[in-house]
Amino acid sequence: xxxxxxxxxxxxxxxxxxxxxxxxxxxxxxxxxxxxxxxxxxxxxxxxxxxxxxxxxxxxxxxxxxxxxxxxxxxxxxxxxxxxxxxxxxxxxxxxxxxxxxxxxxxxxxxxxxxxxx
Amino acid sequence: xxxxxxxxxxxxxxxxxxxxxxxxxxxxxxxxxxxxxxxxxxxxxxxxxxxxxxxxxxxxxxxxxxxxxxxxxxxxxxxxxxxxxxxxxxxxxxxxxxxxxxxxxxxxxxxx
Numbered sequence: 001x002x003x004x005x006x007x008x009x010x011x012x013x014x015x016x017x018x019x020x021x022x023x024x025x026x027x028x029x030x031x032x033x034x035x036x037x038x039x040x041x042x043x044x045x046x047x048x049x050x051x052x053x054x055x056x057x058x059x060x061x062x063x064x065x066x067x068x069x070x071x072x073x074x075x076x077x078x079x080x081x082x083x084x085x086x087x088x089x090x091x092x093x094x095x096x097x098x099x100x101x102x103x104x105x106x107x108x109x110x111x112x113x114x115x116x117x118x
Numbered sequence: 119x120x121x122x123x124x125x126x127x128x129x130x131x132x133x134x135x136x137x138x139x140x141x142x143x144x145x146x147x148x149x150x151x152x153x154x155x156x157x158x159x160x161x162x163x164x165x166x167x168x169x170x171x172x173x174x175x176x177x178x179x180x181x182x183x184x185x186x187x188x189x190x191x192x193x194x195x196x197x198x199x200x201x202x203x204x205x206x207x208x209x210x211x212x213x214x215x216x217x218x219x220x221x222x223x224x225x226x227x228x229x230x
Contacts, residue, residue: 035219037164044120045156045164045207047219061218095163102170103211103219104154108163 002026004034004096004109011115017084020112022096029077030054033099036070036081040092050099051079086116121146121215122208122222129228130198138225140191140208146220148189151211155184155193158205158224167206168193195227203229 007021022034036048049060051070058070069082083090094112097105123141130136140153147153155168166175168184171191181196191210195202208222 044224045221047221062215102152104166104169106166111163
């Protein structure tokens with residue numbers, strides 16, 4: 001069965017960077033995009049980025065361009081996200097999700113809580 | 119401000135029908151990008167409800183249906199049940215944002 005398992009919660013300071021991961025299983029990793037979506041407290045869902053695991057090409061939301069980097073490791077079917085220059089507004093649950101060809105997100109990870117606090 | 123606009127809240131009594139709209143523009147929904155819908159319950163990951171405007175994944179009841187016309191899309195829920203109470207989000211892509219994904223602001227459905 002398709003599973004996306006995300007790494008555990010992180011606490012970081014303002015101005016620092018944070019890196020977290022999403023490991024896929026149950027399907028051919030290179031056949032589907034992986035997207036990142038976040039939800040800040042009391043806010044809606046926000047699309048952040050996507051990666052094509054086949055070639056590694058990425059797409060980033062303009063809201064995060066320059067602060068976010070998404071990479072993949074095909075040997076472990078893992079996608080990593082790094083967010084830099086953290087601010088308190090980056091406190092959120094970060095989800096990875098599998099993206100089908102038509103662009104919908106059919107399987108989701110359990111979420112990684114990132115807390116930015118001094 | 120979200121690129122896709124949804125009403126912040128809708129409500130209905132059990133058994134009734136509610137419709138949630140998602141209004142976009144000529145650079146997203148109107149540019150022929152498909153619209154997808156998700157149900158989000160607190161403390162859980164979002165769940166795909168409708169994909170490619172009108173299709174239901176396996177296991178989603180036929181009480182949920184989607185439609186798209188012009189620069190808007192809609193999600194209809196018939197025969198409301200208490201466990202339908204959740205947040206609902208539309209999602210698409212936008213050519214003016216280099217093809218980035220976009221979500222609606224979300225709609226909280228309250229079952230009275």
